[in-house]
Amino acid sequence: MWSRRGILQFLVLVGAAASMAASVAGCGFRPMYGQANTASAGPSTGATVDRQMAGVRIAPIADRLGQQLHNALRDQFNPLGQPSSAAYTLYVNLSERTYGALSKRDLSATRRNVELNAFYNLRDSAGNVVMYDRSVITTGYDEFDDPLNDISALEDAERRSALQIADQIRTRVAVFLTAGTPPSVPPAAAAPAEPPPGAWVQP
Numbered sequence: 001m002w003s004r005r006g007i008l009q010f011l012v013l014v015g016a017a018a019s020m021a022a023s024v025a026g027c028g029f030r031p032m033y034g035q036a037n038t039a040s041a042g043p044s045t046g047a048t049v050d051r052q053m054a055g056v057r058i059a060p061i062a063d064r065l066g067q068q069l070h071n072a073l074r075d076q077f078n079p080l081g082q083p084s085s086a087a088y089t090l091y092v093n094l095s096e097r098t099y100g101a102l103s104k105r106d107l108s109a110t111r112r113n114v115e116l117n118a119f120y121n122l123r124d125s126a127g128n129v130v131m132y133d134r135s136v137i138t139t140g141y142d143e144f145d146d147p148l149n150d151i152s153a154l155e156d157a158e159r160r161s162a163l164q165i166a167d168q169i170r171t172r173v174a175v176f177l178t179a180g181t182p183p184s185v186p187p188a189a190a191a192p193a194e195p196p197p198g199a200w201v202q203p
Contacts, residue, residue, distance in 0.1 A: 052177045053077050053170070056122070057086035065158055066094045069118070072166035077173075088130070090173070092120040094165075098154070101140055113140045114157040118165050122173060131176045135168045137161045 056077050061070045069092065074082065077090070097115040121132035139161045141153035 049174050049177050052087065053174060054080065055083050055087040056173065057082055057089045059089055059091045061092050061094055063094070065096055065116075065162060066092070068159060069094055069162045069165060072162050073169065076166050076170040087125055089123050090120060090169075091123065092118055092169070094118050096158070111140055111142050112154070112157075113138050114154065114161055116158075116161040116165055118169065120169055122176070131173070133169075133172055135165050135172075137164045137168070139164070 054077065058070055058073045058077060061067065073090065073092070095117045097117070098112055099115070101111045101113045115136065115138045118135045119132070120135070121129050124130050139157045141150075141157040143150050143153070
């Protein structure tokens, strides 16, 4: 025979389960990478988001770190290779800032931060900008007054930042392709009606 306390615990569990089922059923949940209808995102109506992502060409990005980001984006968007006929092209302009985060009494840095700032836009096959956004990632590394070790630590921090930027860009482009709604314009990018030459779009 159940105790009064046991009956109350059972009723609480049943109520919680029913409430969870109702909330999931009514929330309109839709998987981002599932078989979503993406008619509003472009010509490939009814295609999966992954297929649309594979149709995005990644334009070259300047400098060594830009090449690392370019390769990371290709792994995210085009694991089977760049598309021969792209529905969209992604342009990225990347800048890097390294600064001391912690210091000793003599003001020499013991830890540095690496900040990557990426402005990017997505253009359709006609060259129209359909989405533009900004991503900022900051990572850090320790300095040990050993030049070889410090260079290796810096390069590792840059590599981690590039991978995080690539993940962020892929997620935001996937959201756009799913919903067909571009994100709000970042304040730093809101002024010009067209991207200034060389600032967002690589030649």
